[in-house]
Amino acid sequence: SAVISQKPSRDICQRGTSLTIQCQVDSQVTMMFWYRQQPGQSLTLIATANQGSEATYESGFVIDKFPISRPNLTFSTLTVSNMSPEDSSIYLCSVERSGYTFGSGTRLTVV
């Protein structure tokens, strides 16, 4: 399975600002997934990122709020823009490699 390095592990941000989360994979993968996990809740898929094309967003998520970059087959970023307290959550990246492997998550608190 793949190994994913996700940064930052946690952050406390002021409302109205933006945070960029990075995921680095130790091998080339076609698809990367970005999720949000509210405390005690399941995972909600934000978008699927393929290298060389625009990310595909799930219902309720838009590119202006969650822009994603996928510059190569081992790296992706998710930006949470113009944050509000409702964006406080854990954000996870994931890749498909004999099952889905997850990064360790970014715990975001917006104050």
Add this chain to the structure above:
Amino acid sequence: GNSVTQMEGPVTLSEEAFLTINCTYTATGYPSLFWYVQYPGEGLQLLLKATKADDKGSNKGFEATYRKETTSFHLEKGSVQVSDSAVYFCALGEAGGSYIPTFGRGTSLIVHP
């Protein structure tokens, strides 16, 4: 669209009890099925998977069988331990990217000594 339904928790058991966590799914075709575990304060880890009908996935004493006829993938363990206390997520996906990964709501398991 595809969906995964898990039994509501928490499931509370005594050590050495038998565990079943029910999972059913809705999908066209033949997705792969997974169980993930999330221990307190940790990330999600793949527990087991099955890629086709009648496959049995197993790991750490847990097992689940891909039942196409009942669209189910129930998780079982014969004798739980306190260290099994965690949240368990059933999921479907893979098959070369043909499926968007879909997760159930998670079932919390609490095992008492």
